[in-house]
Amino acid sequence: MKKVTVILAHADxxxxxxxxxxxxxxxxxYPDIRIRNLTKSYSDFFIDIDVEQQNLIESDIIVxxxxxxWYNMPAILKQxxxxxxxxxxxxxxxxxxxxGKVLLASITAGGDSDDYTSEGVLHHNLESFFYNLEASAxxxxxxxxxxxxxxxxxxxxxxxxxxxxxxxxxxAQADRIMTLIDSL
Numbered sequence: 518m519k520k521v522t523v524i525l526a527h528a529d530x531x532x533x534x535x536x537x538x539x540x541x542x543x544x545x546x547y548p549d550i551r552i553r554n555l556t557k558s559y560s561d562f563f564i565d566i567d568v569e570q571q572n573l574i575e576s577d578i579i580v581x582x583x584x585x586x587w588y589n590m591p592a593i594l595k596q597x598x599x600x601x602x603x604x605x606x607x608x609x610x611x612x613x614x615x616x617g618k619v620l621l622a623s624i625t626a627g628g629d630s631d632d633y634t635s636e637g638v639l640h641h642n643l644e645s646f647f648y649n650l651e652a653s654a655x656x657x658x659x660x661x662x663x664x665x666x667x668x669x670x671x672x673x674x675x676x677x678x679x680x681x682x683x684x685x686x687x688x689a690q691a692d693r694i695m696t697l698i699d700s701l
Contacts (some may be wrong), residue, residue, distance in 0.1 A: 519577035521698060522551040526583040526594035530556060534680055535625040535670040535687040536584060542691035543580075547698075551576070555593045562593065564600045573601070574614050578698060579659075581622040581650070584670070588639070588646050598653065607657040616658040619701055622650050623694050624664050625687070627671035643668075665693045 523543060527536050543550055553572060555564070573579060583591055605612050626633070626643060633643040643666050654661035667690040670683055 518547075518549070519698075519701060520549075520551075520575060521547055521578045521580065522553060522572055522576040523580045523582050524594070524597065525552055525554045526556065526581070526591045526597070527554075528556055528586070528591055528593070530554065533584070534672060534683045535667065535690075536582060538684050538687035539582060539623060539625075539691045539694070542688055543694065546691075546695050555597055556591075559593065559596075562596050564597055566600055566603075569597065569601045570606055570614070573618070576618065578619040578621065578701060580694065580698075581620070583622075583624060585624055585626040585643070585646075590647075602653065602657060613658060618659050619662060620650070620654040620659045621662040621694070621697060622647060622664040623690065624666045625670045625690070626666065626668050628668060630668040633668070662697060665690060665697065 523540065525536070525540060527533055530536060540552060544552065551572065553569070559565070581590075581594065583594055589595075602608070604610075607615050624643065624647070628638075632638045633641065635641070644664060647664060650664070651661045667686055669678065669686065672678055672680060672683060
């Protein structure tokens with residue numbers, strides 16, 4: 518079995534339904550999976566470079582799990598990228614520690630999939646907001662897998678979504694992630 522690490526970036530994971538369901542599904546399927554909860558470990562944004570880089574060295578597959586925040590990744594995940602993917606480690610002279618590793622993002626979005634089309638409210642598909650993930654992976658010589666995206670995760674029972682609806686969607690998203698992991 519390949520070594521899988523999830524980099525979890527969620528500002529309020531304790532109140533999460535979708536991301537928590539995805540993480541619990543992954544942990545159930547892969548008992549040895551590593552979950553790096555950035556917000557819990559680094560609430561002050563001072564990320565331990567040595568610990569995080571060593572964790573990546575020991576991993577074959579890196580899954581980024583996060584909710585969409587203002588059409589971007591959460592700030593703690595951006596900080597992680599800026600702090601961990603450094604010259605001499607991820608790129609440049611002797612910077613081949615991530616070469617050949619797999620990067621897969623799993624993104625949860627509150628809006629509906631129709632919002633993320635050229636005709637939708639945002640006039641872009643969600644993947645276009647994350648070209649930076651693909652570019653970063655390729656720059657670091659990683660194998661990039663297109664994101665697994667789930668839509669409609671906003672918990673708003675007065676409209677049409679309940680906690681149970683979100684759990685069902687999140688389990689389906691976790692199944693898609695696990696299918697990808699198993700195929701690698």
